[in-house]
Amino acid sequence: MKVxxxxxxxxxxxxxxxxxEEISKTLKEEGIESEIYHIGTTAPIYPCRACSACAKLxxxxxxxxxxxxxxxxxxxxxxxxxxxxxxxxxxxxxITAFLDRVFFxxxxxxxxxxxxxxxxxxxxxxxxxxTTAALDQLNKYFTISEMPIISGRYWNMVHGHNxxxxxxxxxxxxxxxxxxxxxxxxxxxQEAGKKAGVLxxxxxxxxxxxxxx
Numbered sequence: 357m358k359v360x361x362x363x364x365x366x367x368x369x370x371x372x373x374x375x376x377e378e379i380s381k382t383l384k385e386e387g388i389e390s391e392i393y394h395i396g397t398t399a400p401i402y403p404c405r406a407c408s409a410c411a412k413l414x415x416x417x418x419x420x421x422x423x424x425x426x427x428x429x430x431x432x433x434x435x436x437x438x439x440x441x442x443x444x445x446x447x448x449x450x451i452t453a454f455l456d457r458v459f460f461x462x463x464x465x466x467x468x469x470x471x472x473x474x475x476x477x478x479x480x481x482x483x484x485x486x487t488t489a490a491l492d493q494l495n496k497y498f499t500i501s502e503m504p505i506i507s508g509r510y511w512n513m514v515h516g517h518n519x520x521x522x523x524x525x526x527x528x529x530x531x532x533x534x535x536x537x538x539x540x541x542x543x544x545x546q547e548a549g550k551k552a553g554v555l556x557x558x559x560x561x562x563x564x565x566x567x568x569x
């Protein structure tokens with residue numbers, strides 16, 4: 357079993373990375389592999405055009421920034437933890453533009469089975485505030501995708517202006533470890549369920565209802 361840890365921060369080894377690294381260490385202790393995937397800053401990340409071309413192409417029409425490569429790469433993981441710094445009370449612009457297209461293109465191109473029923477979680481880092489709003493924003497990608505959300509014992513956040521300060525957030529770092537153990541437990545339960553013959557939930561044809569008629 358393997359978990360993909362997504363670092364949505366512009367800084368490769370800053371506050372968000374420090375929290376994800378603590379998660380990675382704990383997952384390893386629980387016998388779960390993990391990998392940190394950095395969104396990077398070498399190329400601009402384009403926002404979704406809402407063109408719905410992915411429904412015909414089977415992937416996002418924008419090919420310059422790695423979103424399509426990520427979707428294909430991510431399909432082989434069993435769980436996901438997405439990390440972001442807080443910018444103006446929200447998840448940072450890079451991860452928002454990236455995940456908008458990851459999940460929208462997966463939905464319209466019938467690749468949502470890459471993510472459906474796989475556990476996910478979001479973590480955020482901030483100097484001071486805006487954390488809960490950013491968490492709510494990120495969790496919506498999972499709830500619309502039938503992905504179980506894994507929690508810690510508190511909201512999944514760390515505080516600090518830099519990596520050294522984040523390490524001093526003793527409660528926040530502890531919660532990263534609790535989150536990691538809960539993720540490992542959920543994955544092991546899923547694996548045990550499959551071996552015991554527990555079937556996946558029955559799927560229904562999706563119905564869309566517009567409020568303006």
